[in-house]
Amino acid sequence: MVGIIDEGGRFINQLQVYALLMLYLFEVRGWRGPVVRALNMTSMADQLAKEFGVEVYEVPVGFKFVAPKMMETDAVLGGEESGGFGFRGHIPERDGLLAGLFFADMLVRYKKPISAILADLEKRVGPHSYDRRDLRLPRETYDHASEVILETMRELESKTITGVKVVRVRDDDGFNFYLADGSWALLRVSGTEPLVRLYSEAESKDAVEARLDTLQEIIGVGGEGGG
Structure with missing residues (x-):
C-alpha cells in the first residue's frame, strides 16, 4: 500500500x-x-x-x-x-x-x-472526484439485510442515476452503474464485516455526493461512515 x-x-x-x-x-x-x-x-x-x-x-x-x-x-x-x-x-x-x-x-x-x-x-x-461511504448495519441482522439490499438492486428498473442515463450495469461483484457522462456508482456488500459500501467517481464532488445519496436512498439505509 x-x-x-x-x-x-x-x-x-x-x-x-x-x-x-x-x-x-x-x-x-x-x-x-x-x-x-x-x-x-x-x-x-x-x-x-x-x-x-x-x-x-x-x-x-x-x-x-x-x-x-x-x-x-x-x-x-x-x-x-x-x-x-x-x-x-x-x-x-x-x-x-x-x-x-x-x-x-x-x-x-x-x-x-x-x-x-x-x-x-x-x-x-478532465476533472475527476471520488468518494466512498461505508454504511454499518447491525451484525445480528446483517445477513438478512444484505440479501434484501441485493434483491432491491436486482429489481431496480431505473434507467438513470441523478438524471444521467445508465448505459451499462455490472452485477457480478455488487452493482456498478456506468453512466453516460463517464461517471459510475457502485454498491457492494461486505462478506467479512456488516458493511454496505457505496463508491462513486464523477467530474465534481457534488456529482459524486449526489450519486452516493441516490444509492443510499434506493436501499433505504441510514447512517454514514468514513471511506
Missing part, C-alpha cells in the same frame, strides 16, 4: 495515484502493455489507455483478482481502490515501496511538484 500527499499536504486519493502511475509509466518510462484495475478503480485509466493505445482489463474487487489477470496479460500496472499497486517485472502482489519509489522518480523526471503533475493529468482526462 502507498499513501501520497502533495507539497501542500493535500491527500492524493488512490484513484488519482493509479492514474498518475499509469501516465508516468507510459509517458516517462515508455512502457507499453495492458493495465488491470478493480471495478472500483478509476475511469481515468480508460481515457489514458485510449491515448496510449493499450487495453484495460476490469476485474472484481481484490488483488486476488488483479494479480492473476496481470500475469495472464503481462500487464504494466494493476491496482485496486484500497491503494494497492503492482507492476510488471516485479512480484505479482501489491508493493508500496516500489510505488513510492516510482513517485519519487516521477517528481525528478517531470521537474514539477505533484500538484502540477496532477493538474496536467486533469487537462488530459
Whole structure:
C-alpha cells in the first residue's frame, strides 16, 4: 500500500495515484502493455489507455483478482481502490515501496511538484472526484439485510442515476452503474464485516455526493461512515 500527499499536504486519493502511475509509466518510462484495475478503480485509466493505445482489463474487487489477470496479460500496472499497486517485472502482489519509489522518480523526471503533475493529468482526462461511504448495519441482522439490499438492486428498473442515463450495469461483484457522462456508482456488500459500501467517481464532488445519496436512498439505509 502507498499513501501520497502533495507539497501542500493535500491527500492524493488512490484513484488519482493509479492514474498518475499509469501516465508516468507510459509517458516517462515508455512502457507499453495492458493495465488491470478493480471495478472500483478509476475511469481515468480508460481515457489514458485510449491515448496510449493499450487495453484495460476490469476485474472484481481484490488483488486476488488483479494479480492473476496481470500475469495472464503481462500487464504494466494493476491496482485496486484500497491503494494497492503492482507492476510488471516485479512480484505479482501489491508493493508500496516500489510505488513510492516510482513517485519519487516521477517528481525528478517531470521537474514539477505533484500538484502540477496532477493538474496536467486533469487537462488530459478532465476533472475527476471520488468518494466512498461505508454504511454499518447491525451484525445480528446483517445477513438478512444484505440479501434484501441485493434483491432491491436486482429489481431496480431505473434507467438513470441523478438524471444521467445508465448505459451499462455490472452485477457480478455488487452493482456498478456506468453512466453516460463517464461517471459510475457502485454498491457492494461486505462478506467479512456488516458493511454496505457505496463508491462513486464523477467530474465534481457534488456529482459524486449526489450519486452516493441516490444509492443510499434506493436501499433505504441510514447512517454514514468514513471511506
